[in-house]
Amino acid sequence: MHKNLVIAFGGVSPEHEVSVLTAIQAASAWGDDNWKIIPLYISKSGLWLTGDHLLELESYENISEAESGATPCHLTAAADGSPVLVFKSGGFLGRKTALRIDMVLCAFHGSDGENGAFQGLCETANIPYTGSGVTASAMGMDKRIAKQFCRLAGIPTVPDVLFSEQQWVREQGQLITQAEKMGYPLFVKPGSLGSSIGVYRATNREELIMGVESAFRYSTDLLVEKGIEPLTEINCSVLGDGEDLQTSVCEQPIAGGEALTFEDKYLQGDGEAKGMASASRLIPAPITEEQTKKIQQYSLQIFQAMGCSGVARLDFLMHSESGEIWFNEINTIPGSFSFYLWDATGVSFDQLLEKMVSIALKRHREKNSRIRYHDVNLLSQKAVKGIKGLKRSKGER
Ligand SMILES: Nc1ncnc2c1ncn2[C@@H]1O[C@H](COP(=O)(O)OP(=O)(O)O)[C@@H](O)[C@H]1O
Ligand SMILES: [Mg+2]
Structure with a gap:
């Protein structure tokens, strides 16, 4: 069947x-x-x-x-x-x-x-x-939490100041002073969104205020980050569960990560739907072997520490001149499941899907083999008698 x-x-x-x-x-x-x-x-x-x-x-x-x-x-x-x-x-x-x-x-x-x-x-x-569970998915979607988590794990992240809408109303001047200490350009981002929506680059105070006010339309909490320029973006995918993990080759997206136009996403010349696979990118990323290894190592470490499962893509920012690397964000369900990265690593798309499904089945079996409730009925007549605040049965009134 x-x-x-x-x-x-x-x-x-x-x-x-x-x-x-x-x-x-x-x-x-x-x-x-x-x-x-x-x-x-x-x-x-x-x-x-x-x-x-x-x-x-x-x-x-x-x-x-x-x-x-x-x-x-x-x-x-x-x-x-x-x-x-x-x-x-x-x-x-x-x-x-x-x-x-x-x-x-x-x-x-x-x-x-x-x-x-x-x-x-x-x-x-x-x-x-398939994919990550509730906690890892929630952490991955919230840029503030994902960054904090990486900091605790010793992974470098770009300095930032967190802005809440209430603070912005009460102490705008103070927040601006704090952010400006990092120096322009600054990047304003909603705490959790994606697809470059609500991300603004500010080169002066006026643009910062405008960016912050626009970004608050998307989220009640924002990140204001130090801008890394000149910037090289590098992404890496991780596949697996628990300790059984592998990393893909790295890619260097050219068209600014996910900031693709509708045409980029849908309408390639041959009429085929290519999704994230259609973005212009260099695979493998033209960076040193040492940089590649570092990014793969960080990716593994983050994926494992967050308790991710299945396939994820981890995005990094790299200073084009100094080569310094920072974790930027994790996508627990990456566009096109990052199949183009796995393809270049020697795992075909159908093998990738098969692996995602077999991991999901294994996790499901594990979940159901654990004790998830008490076999003793704690609400049996005897136990419940005498608990304050419960309505008494008719006979007892
Ligand atoms: N700190 C930064 N310095 C320079 N550029 C940045 C910085 N943060 C983000 N960007 C640029 O903005 C794009 C979108 O930001 P990102 O954090 O990836 O949000 P999204 O969830 O929308 O993809 C990135 O792909 C990068 O090009
Ligand atoms: Mg991004």
């Missing part, structure tokens, strides 16, 4: 479109016929939909048609506790179907799909899912 793999993607996120591409790429690269692929698409407005056409790129040319031709669905645990995708099959008068689910491949980028929220839903319904 075949197994059912739900590819979950889209989402209420600024990176919605990149996620659609990651999902379509993964579905095309999937090589194991023992699994049937079922799309779970979350629309920009938060509708949960399924339907085979949702894994075809052409469907997204007319998004409202794609949505109206799809079937509302949700993931949940069935009465016996097993994970199911529930939807109505066979049109308007269709029956409610609960399809058994064996695995969810998380292909979201940004927001609730990558910050641990969706992962929490899977945990609650006991659904095996």
Whole structure:
């Protein structure tokens, strides 16, 4: 009997479109016929939909048609506790179907799909899912926490000042003085977002104030960072779980990381969807062997210390002249699952997916083999009697 793999993607996120591409790429690269692929698409407005056409790129040319031709669905645990995708099959008068689910491949980028929220839903319904768990996902999405965590682990990070909206109202002058001590240019970033949205470069006080006020539209907490210029960006991917980890070759993105235009992301000359794989980049990054090793070592260390799982991409900033390296951010669900980095490392896309799924199954088995509750009923009649604040049963009144 075949197994059912739900590819979950889209989402209420600024990176919605990149996620659609990651999902379509993964579905095309999937090589194991023992699994049937079922799309779970979350629309920009938060509708949960399924339907085979949702894994075809052409469907997204007319998004409202794609949505109206799809079937509302949700993931949940069935009465016996097993994970199911529930939807109505066979049109308007269709029956409610609960399809058994064996695995969810998380292909979201940004927001609730990558910050641990969706992962929490899977945990609650006991659904095996790929990628990092709740805690690592949440830490990875919050730039302030990820940086603090790296500092504690002894990994260099760019100096910054944290700005909260309340502080900004109360003590703007003080915050500005603190930030200016780092010297311009400064980079203003929302605490957690992604895709270069809300990131501003400020070269003077006026631009700083403007950048901060714009960034507060996206987040109540900001990072104001010392600008590294001239800058070389270097990324590295890590694959595995626990102590069984490997690093990919490094890449040097050229077009400013994820700051791609819509055309960059979607419309390559040959009409193929390339997602993050289409960005201009140098693979392997033209840096020294020593720098490569250092970045791979930092990547491993961070991935392991944060308790990440599956595949992640770690982004670093390097001063182009001094060669000094700082951790910038971690993407616990990287665009295109970083398959182009693994391809260049000797792991094909279908092998990468297979590994992600086998790690997820292993983690799920481990979770369910642990003691997760007491076998003794602490609420049995005897134990409960005498607890203050409980309503008494009728007989006792
Ligand atoms: N401290 C910095 N110095 C110089 N450039 C920076 C700095 N921080 C970010 N950038 C530039 O801004 C881009 C987006 O910032 P990043 O922290 O990666 O946010 P995002 O989550 O939006 O990708 C980076 O790819 C880099 O080009
Ligand atoms: Mg980035």
